[in-house]
Amino acid sequence: MDLTEQTVEKRYVYRGRIIKVRNDLARLPDGNPCQREVVEHTGGVAIIAEYQGKIALVRQYRYPYAETILEIPAGKLNPGEDPLACGKRELEEETGLTAKRWIDLGMVYPSPGYTDEKLYLYRAEELAEGNRHPDDDEFLDVVWMTPSELDAAVRSGEIKDAKTVIAYFRSYR
């Protein structure tokens, strides 16, 4: 069965700082018209890094949930930026760590029903410590967990962040 939908008209309803939003007119596989809402996002990069037996996590306030949660270091791609370059920058900014070896853990779609965000995952190895330098509007604490502590946390649901769960499993299981 051909499942393809056709875009009839791209209609931007919001152009913001992090996201743009469209409410497109589209055509279903059976030819009927429909509306499709799309959140445009430049994409993100997340990095799992184990240094001296502990994995680096960051504790951050996530405004949409009004909650402080644990995630692996991550950041937003600048338009056109290479994901690996972004990963190197974000890991160093948030944790001070630099790495000599980067393993590609693949890419995932966080919520394909409405967002076009692509999340690139890496494992950073052969690490060295440097200085953190988070962005001015970035407030975070670095937290270290052993692999077995993180294993328990991603299974129990203490870790809620999808990219952290996936990077852990792809890297350690």
Added chain:
Amino acid sequence: MDLTEQTVEKRYVYRGRIIKVRNDLARLPDGNPCQREVVEHTGGVAIIAEYQGKIALVRQYRYPYAETILEIPAGKLNPGEDPLACGKRELEEETGLTAKRWIDLGMVYPSPGYTDEKLYLYRAEELAEGNRHPDDDEFLDVVWMTPSELDAAVRSGEIKDAKTVIAYFRSYR
């Protein structure tokens, strides 16, 4: 360190069918003002179900990526709906399967930087076959994979959908 941000003003910029979008005025932990973009979503439910040695997946066109991808059965919560009730409905609608036993695989945040969507994951067991009855605007094919085929696909990146990767790992590894 107190990482909490305060909402100064909720400002809706778009109210659609699947999502609402805000560009709030907020206050950072240091007291400085900032803007926070939030996509409001009612949440989703995804179900991993193995029937006669094969796991049910659905192949669906995902408009934001202009691509047909494989995911476990899933759907959007109606406002106020119980996630488990939603899971039962969606599994039957999309695959025809009903289940006697439901295992809670926890909840995840797909992209906590900008969306408030919560994704509830279940494993359905003791399954029986019935009739599919997808929604009118839902076009999908059911695809069956053995656990070892799915293992390879979630590791290789053939499966890009985050909820599918997480439900597989939490359920099988």
